[in-house]
Amino acid sequence: MDNYEIIDFKSLNETVQDLIRQATKVRKYAYCPYSNFAVGAAILTEENSKVYTGCNIENATFTPCICAERAAIPKAICDGYLKIKMVAVVAHQKSGFTAPCGVCRQTLSEFRSSDGDIEIYLSKPAMDKVLRTKLSKLLPLAFVSYITDNVIEDNDNS
DSSP states (O other), rough: OOSEEEEEGGGSSSHHHHHHHHHHHTTOOOBOOTTTOOOOEEEEESTTOOEEEEEOBBOTTTTTTBOOOHHHHHHHHHHOOOEEEEOOOOOOSSSSOOOOOOHHHHHHHTTTTTSSSSEEEEEETTTTTTEEEEEHHTTTTOOOOTTTOOOOOOOOOO
């Protein structure tokens, strides 16, 4: 897999299929009266393989809008899960797949799994073809985490 591959839904293991099904299901609850673009996301934690879902929530002023991925992540964090192993994002576009936005990519990067990455699965509600990639492919030069990436403070003023 270079940057991504498109595969048949039926060829995925049951865990991934279930993650995509849950993202598809929660998408129905999206509050998107302005864009009419419903998105559902499901994340799988590394610890205990728990699934958390979220949908996009719009607001008339747009800035406080919440993406589906950033609706699911805090739910996992509030339950004490800080490592995300896998993410499924489901939305409908006529052509192509809907990937996490830049803010979501950076937010996901903060909670990468122990191997330093997150598997990403993008699907349409029909769940026929799925785009599989990794966060590192979507965000190759992520801003590093002060806590998880052992950033060394540079006190040299020269």
